[in-house]
Amino acid sequence: MAEITDKPYRGATPDPAAATREAAAAARDGALPIVEIFYSLQGEGLRSGQATVFVRLAGCNLACAFCDTDFRLRKTLQSDEIVAETLKLGADCGWVCLTGGEPTIHDLEPLCRLLHANGFRLQMETNGTRPRPLWEIDHITVSPKEPQGGRLASWYAENAAEFKYVVDDCEDVARALAGARSHGKITFLQPNALNPDAAELCVDAVCRYPKLLRLSLQTHKYLGIR
DSSP: OOBOOSSOOOOSSSOHHHHHHHHHHHOOTTOEEEEEEEEEEOOSGGGTTOEEEEEEESOOSBOOTTOOOOOOOOEEEOHHHHHHHHHHHHTTTOEEEEESSOGGGSOOHHHHHHHHHTTOEEEEEEOSOSOOOSSOOSEEEEOOOGGGTOOOOHHHHHHOSEEEEEESSHHHHHHHHHHHHHHOSOEEEEEOTTOTTHHHHHHHHHHHOTTTOEEOOOHHHHHTOO
């Protein structure tokens, strides 16, 4: 169930806890609760600019104040149906991004096995609060959410390909710096799109700490694509 913090919620999901309960109830008999499946470019982080099929899972165990995604359930699909849709949309792109919401609240092992069998490499975008996933992922992007009640599971510090911190203020920058120094992974600062001052703060921090931090922009939003 989604955890609600005392920060004002301005996220895109009207009732995160109810949305997550609905998604959990819909996930039965091997089916998965889906928000959307679409083909576009990865807009953030190390894989920015690469063609990717996105599989967005419904529900999340957190309720971040700045969340820009409506993760309410739209449909329920079996793993083979998801793979068929993925092949139809972008069979040649080679990449699938499993995102949410929070994908690790669901059992994705059958889906990941089928996607790998069909030649796709898999990226997963996660808040890193759940236990080690029991399925094979080629590229793990972790966006830690400690201020929103999300404690990072230690496994991700060793196995993530990149970390991405959403930045609102100086405390978020300090948190990203502490994380970069601790886990030593590539660490991005991403300005909160709801805060017009966040971009300048991120640019300044990356210039001051060039060996520890990089800037990640949501380039898909600038391009006007999904």
